[in-house]
Amino acid sequence: MKDTLSIINQMQAKGVIDRYAIAGAVGATFYLEPAATFDIDILVVLPSVPGSSLLSLSPIYDYLKARGCRVEREHIMAGNWPVQFLPAGDDLEKHALAEAVLTQVEGVSTWVLSAEYLVALALRTGRLKDHTRILEFLERRAVDRQRLQDILSHHGLLSAWEGFERKYVGD
Numbered sequence: 001m002k003d004t005l006s007i008i009n010q011m012q013a014k015g016v017i018d019r020y021a022i023a024g025a026v027g028a029t030f031y032l033e034p035a036a037t038f039d040i041d042i043l044v045v046l047p048s049v050p051g052s053s054l055l056s057l058s059p060i061y062d063y064l065k066a067r068g069c070r071v072e073r074e075h076i077m078a079g080n081w082p083v084q085f086l087p088a089g090d091d092l093e094k095h096a097l098a099e100a101v102l103t104q105v106e107g108v109s110t111w112v113l114s115a116e117y118l119v120a121l122a123l124r125t126g127r128l129k130d131h132t133r134i135l136e137f138l139e140r141r142a143v144d145r146q147r148l149q150d151i152l153s154h155h156g157l158l159s160a161w162e163g164f165e166r167k168y169v170g171d
Helices: 002-013 024-028 058-066 091-098 115-125 128-139 145-154 158-169
Strands: 020-023 040-044 070-072 075-078 081-087 101-105 108-112
Touching: 002 058, 002 075, 002 081, 002 108, 020 024, 020 091, 024 040, 024 128, 040 091, 058 070, 058 075, 091 115, 115 128, 115 145, 115 158, 128 158, 145 158
Parallel strands: 020 108, 040 081
Antiparallel strands: 020 040, 070 075, 075 081, 101 108
């Protein structure tokens, strides 16, 4: 993972991407036991292009392909990991990036989403595997419940949370 994160940091330093953070299952491993996963999801803010409101991942792919990385379906192989770049498109994702936590992986500085934002994003996505991950966060007490409540409230996810608790947590 060290090589992959070094490449992503180089992209940030060159201005190909702005802020980024590891999300998804790999992001969760910073708080939970490692889980089997196929790729690294990178939530990213792309630099704005003057005169355009469209987002394009082309600068990312062009930068990486010029450095020998190859595209495989929706992923690009950066180092030894398939990476999926996910542009932050709404307030929840943008706030999650703004509050990402700086950490070290094999001596490389990197950003990872906070546990509370990982839970909020998983709740919003709502797949069974996301619900399973949320339960693991709760079981391991890896989230600050008050901070999570504040995030869910701010982003209109309290009713989804209440439904999740009724279905999975019980009394």
